[in-house]
Amino acid sequence: MEQWQIALIMMIAYLIIALGIGILSGVGRDSGSLTEFTVAGRDLNLFITWFLMGGAIFSAFAFLGGPGWAFSRGAPAFYILAYLVFGIVPWYFVGPKVGKIGRKFELYSLVGFLKGRFESRTLAILIGIISFFAFIQYLAIQLKGMAIIFDVMTEGRIPFWLGALIAYAIVVIYVATGGLRAAAWSDVFQGLLMIIVSWTVGLFIVKKLHGNTTSMFERIIEEKPGFLEIGSAGSTMSPMAFTTLIIVSSIGLLMWPHLFSRSYSSGSKAIKQTVIAYPIFALFLLPLLLAGFAGIGFVSMEQLGDPDQILPYLITTVLDMPGVVYGLVGAAALAAAMSSADVITHSASLEFTDGVIRNIKTDLSDKTVLFIMRSAVVMIGALAYLVAVFGGQGLIALLAGAYGSIVQFAPGIYSALYWKRATASGVIAGLLTGFVVNVYFQMIQTNTPLDIHAGILGLMANIIVFIAVSYLTKPLNEDVARQYVEIE
Numbered sequence: 001m002e003q004w005q006i007a008l009i010m011m012i013a014y015l016i017i018a019l020g021i022g023i024l025s026g027v028g029r030d031s032g033s034l035t036e037f038t039v040a041g042r043d044l045n046l047f048i049t050w051f052l053m054g055g056a057i058f059s060a061f062a063f064l065g066g067p068g069w070a071f072s073r074g075a076p077a078f079y080i081l082a083y084l085v086f087g088i089v090p091w092y093f094v095g096p097k098v099g100k101i102g103r104k105f106e107l108y109s110l111v112g113f114l115k116g117r118f119e120s121r122t123l124a125i126l127i128g129i130i131s132f133f134a135f136i137q138y139l140a141i142q143l144k145g146m147a148i149i150f151d152v153m154t155e156g157r158i159p160f161w162l163g164a165l166i167a168y169a170i171v172v173i174y175v176a177t178g179g180l181r182a183a184a185w186s187d188v189f190q191g192l193l194m195i196i197v198s199w200t201v202g203l204f205i206v207k208k209l210h211g212n213t214t215s216m217f218e219r220i221i222e223e224k225p226g227f228l229e230i231g232s233a234g235s236t237m238s239p240m241a242f243t244t245l246i247i248v249s250s251i252g253l254l255m256w257p258h259l260f261s262r263s264y265s266s267g268s269k270a271i272k273q274t275v276i277a278y279p280i281f282a283l284f285l286l287p288l289l290l291a292g293f294a295g296i297g298f299v300s301m302e303q304l305g306d307p308d309q310i311l312p313y314l315i316t317t318v319l320d321m322p323g324v325v326y327g328l329v330g331a332a333a334l335a336a337a338m339s340s341a342d343v344i345t346h347s348a349s350l351e352f353t354d355g356v357i358r359n360i361k362t363d364l365s366d367k368t369v370l371f372i373m374r375s376a377v378v379m380i381g382a383l384a385y386l387v388a389v390f391g392g393q394g395l396i397a398l399l400a401g402a403y404g405s406i407v408q409f410a411p412g413i414y415s416a417l418y419w420k421r422a423t424a425s426g427v428i429a430g431l432l433t434g435f436v437v438n439v440y441f442q443m444i445q446t447n448t449p450l451d452i453h454a455g456i457l458g459l460m461a462n463i464i465v466f467i468a469v470s471y472l473t474k475p476l477n478e479d480v481a482r483q484y485v486e487i488e
Contacts, residue, residue, distance in 0.1 A: 001323075002323070003316075003322065003323030003326055004153065004154045004155045004157060004323065004326065005323070006322075006323030006324060006326065006327055007153045007154060007323050007326030007327040007330050008153070008154050008157070008158070008327075009327070010323075010324070010326075010327025010328065010330065010331055011149070011150070011153065011327055011330045011331050011334060013331075014193075014330075014331035014334060014335065015166070015170050015334065018170065018335070018338060019170050019173060062080070062285050062288060062336055063145065063194070063198070063288060063311065063332065063333040063336040063337070064145045064148055064149075064308045064309070064311060064312075064333065065141070065145070065308055066080055066285055066288050066289055066292065067288050067289060067291050067292030067295075067310050067311040068292060068306075068307035068308040068309070068310055068311075069292065069307070070289045070290075070291075070292030070293045071292040071293065071295045071296060071299075071304075071307050071310040072236075072301065072307035072310075073236045073237065074220075074224070074227035074228055074229075074235070074236055074293075075227070075228050075229055075230050075235065075236075075237075075242075076230065076235075076236060076237040076241075076242055076245075077289055077292065078289070079242060079245050079246045079249065080282075080285060080289070081282050081285060081286070081289075082246045082250075083246050083249035083250040083253060084253070084279065084281065084282040084285070085279045085282050086250050087249060087250035087251070087252075087253035087254065088253060088254070088275055088278045088279065089275070090254060091254055091259070091263075091271070091275050092271075092272055092275040092276070094254065094414075094417065095259075095263045095268075095271040095272070095275065096263075096268035096271050096272060097417055097487055098113070098260055098263045098264075098417075099263040099264060099266060099267070099268055099271055100268065100487050101113065101116075101483075101484060101487055102260070102263060102264035103264065104483075104487070107260075107264055108261055108264055108350060108354070109257060109260065109261065109347075109350045109351050109354040109355070110127060110131065110257035110260045110261075110351060110409070110413075111124045111127050111128050111131070111257075111350075111351050111354040111355035112124075112354055113260060113413075113416070114127055114412055114413070114416060114427070115359075116480075116484075117416040117480065117481070117484045118412075118416070118422075118423070118424035118427060118476065119424065119476065119477070119480065120424035120427075120428070121359040122424070122428060123412075123424050123427055123428050123431075124354070124355050124359045125355055125356055125359050125360070126355075126428060126431060126432070127351070127355050127409070127412075127431075128351050128352050128354065128355015128356040128359075129355070129356060130405060130406075130408070130409075130431070130435060131257050131347075131348065131351040131352070131355065131406075132348060132351065132352045132355075132356070132380070133405065134402045134405040134406045135257075135344055135345075135347065135348035135351070135380065135384075135402075136348075136380065136383050136384050136387060137387070137401055137402040137405075138340070138344050138402045139341055139344045139345060139348065139380065139381065139384035140384045140385075140387035140388040141337075141340075141388075141402075142167070142337040142338070142340050142341035142344070142384075143164045143167055143168055143337075143341065143381075143384055143385055143388035144164065144388040144389075145308070145333065145336075145337040146163055146164060146166075146167035146333075146334055146337045146338070146341075147160045147161070147162075147163035147164035147167065147388060147389070148160070148163075148306070148308060148309055148312070149163065149312060149330050149333045149334055149337075150162070150163025150166065150167075150330075151163055152309055152312035152313060152316060153312055153316065153326050153327075153329070153330040155316065160389065161389050164385055164388050164389055165385065167334070167337065167338065167341070168381050168382070168384075168385045170338070171338055171341045171342050171345055171381065172345065172377055172378055172381045191335070193331060193332050193335045194284070194332040194333075194335045194336045195284050196332075197328055197329060197331075197332035198284050198285075198287050198288050198332065199284065199287050201287075201291070201315070201325070201328070201329055201332075202286075202287025202288050202290055202291040203287050203290070205290075205291045205294050205314055205315075205319065206287075206290050206291065206293075206294045208319060209294045209295075209298055209314075209318075209319075210294060213290060216290075216293060216294055217293070219296075219297060220293060220296050220297070223296070223297060224296065227296075230242045238451045240450055240451040240452060241451040241452075241453065244451075244452045244453035244455075244456045245453050247453070247456060248403050248404060248407050248453045248455040248456050248459070249403050251407050251410050251459070252403035252404075252406045252407035252410075252455065254410075254413075255406045255407055255409040255410055255413065256347070256406055257347045257350070257351045258343045258344065258346070258347035261346075261347055261350060288311065291310075291311055291314065292310055292311065294314070295310045295313075295314050295318070298314075298318055299313060299314070299318060311329070311333075312329065312330070312333070315329055345377050345380055345381055346377070348376070348377075348380045349373045349374070349376035349377045349380060350373060352376050352380070353369060353372050353373045353376055357369075357372055401442055403455055404438045404442055404453065404454050404455030404458065405435060405438060405439075405455070407455045407456075407458075407459055408430075408431055408434035408435050408438065408455075408458055408459060408462050409431070410459065410462075411427065411430050411431075411434075411459075411462055411463050411466045412427040412430070412431060412466075415427070415466075415470075416484055417484060417485065418485060419485070420475075420478060420481040420482065420485055421470060421471070421475060422466075422470050422476075422481075423469070423470045423473045423474070423475065423476055424476065425469050425470070425473040426465075426466045426467065426468075426469040426470030426471075426473060427466060427470075429465050429466065429469040430461075430462040430463065430464075430465045430466025430467075430469065431462065431466075433458075433461045433462055433465045434458035434459055434461055434462025434465075435458065436458075437454075437457055437458040437461045437462075438454050438455050438457070438458030438459075440454075441454035441457055441458070442454045
């Protein structure tokens with residue numbers, strides 16, 4: 001049996017196990033309940049919550065995009081570790097407050113959170129639409145990553161479009177049937193697999209090619225001066241671009257709607273414990289970045305084509321490792337992508353349905369809403385599949401673009417919790433301004449002033465407009481504002 005055939009069998013076996021866990025996790029539960037589908041009955045413990053939240057960031061960008069950036073961009077790849085460690089810290093204080101509000105008002109989405117605070121259907125629809133497009137980008141990262149794994153690990157036998165289609169089908173089936181609980185238990189299995197494989201394989205690649213990390217970095221410094229520095233002559237990113245990328249990612253990390261549904265499904269103690277343990281996931285990214293650096297000097301960009309393929313390329317071509325290793329790494333990379341794809345698909349269906357559908361058609365029954373959410377899982381996955389197959393951006397570029405949009409929620413969310421004077425008109429005006437500025441500098445004028453990230457430029461404009469319009473418009477009902485601001 002050829003090596004690629006062994007790898008394919010192992011990857012398919014992994015997919016079957018992940019699908020089985022996802023489906024079986026809902027057995028014996030009230031699968032027809034809206035609360036069970038959206039927030040898993042609000043009873044997830046610390047162990048599950050940690051893997052659920054960690055899986056949302058340990059994704060295809062971690063297994064493929066991270067090593068790809070280390071290989072092609074050098075020092076800027078360390079932005080990933082910086083924002084994952086520091087970005088989660090505010091949630092220690094914000095998360096329990098969000099969780100209490102969610103349980104008090106029986107919320108299951110970010111849309112519901114902001115609509116309840118600002119009493120605006122227009123804002124709810126706007127949040128639903130922006131979330132929808134940001135989630136499409138984020139989900140496309142995962143599908144593209146899974147397609148790359150199938151393509152490289154089977155030496156081209158499973159084409160890109162088919163690999164993405166297989167991944168899309170698996171995720172859609174167990175998320176549509178089991179909701180949040182299916183995603184949670186699948187993430188536990190997937191998280192354990194990718195943690196073990198990342199450390200084992202990452203350090204093995206460094207040892208095999210360089211002997212140790214000291215020799216590896218000394219060789220890189222000699223061959224590519226400035227590559228491991230920010231802002232020097234040989235650097236691939238300016239200090240301003242690097243700094244603002246960390247800032248937009250750190251702020252944006254807490255703005256993803258799926259973080260809210262996770263807080264609604266857990267108690268305050270579990271949320272705080274998860275925040276404390278969360279940075280451990282960043283440690284699991286370190287050997288993957290080292291593996292990307294290890295490829296320098298052994299692989300050229302002409303050979304590789306796409307830097308996102310460096311990790312599987314090293315295993316299959318440079319080191320010519322056994323098919324069993326192909327399969328393990330392939331399964332772990334699929335696990336990384338799927339552990340994000342399931343929670344993203346689930347949250348996207350919640351935000352779109354609760355934000356757009358339920359505010360256009362207000363008299364829907366819970367049964368109908370649940371049906372629409374499950375249908376939205378299929379639709380959202382299909383759109384992300386098209387972006388993954390026909391879009392030309394790399395994994396990190398897609399991620400940075402998604403963060404530029406999602407970070408625009410920050411003024412509305414923080415003001416909902418801490419500023420009674422904020423108004424719906426202010427949030428809407430700021431959000432629209434920030435989103436337009438971000439899109440303009442991402443899509444049209446890509447050379448931003450002072451090399452500042454487009455999302456930060458959008459956020460700066462957002463905050464100015466938000467505060468100005470809030471002071472110029474009539475204050476909202478203070479009793480409603482107090483229920484959020486003074487929930488503790």
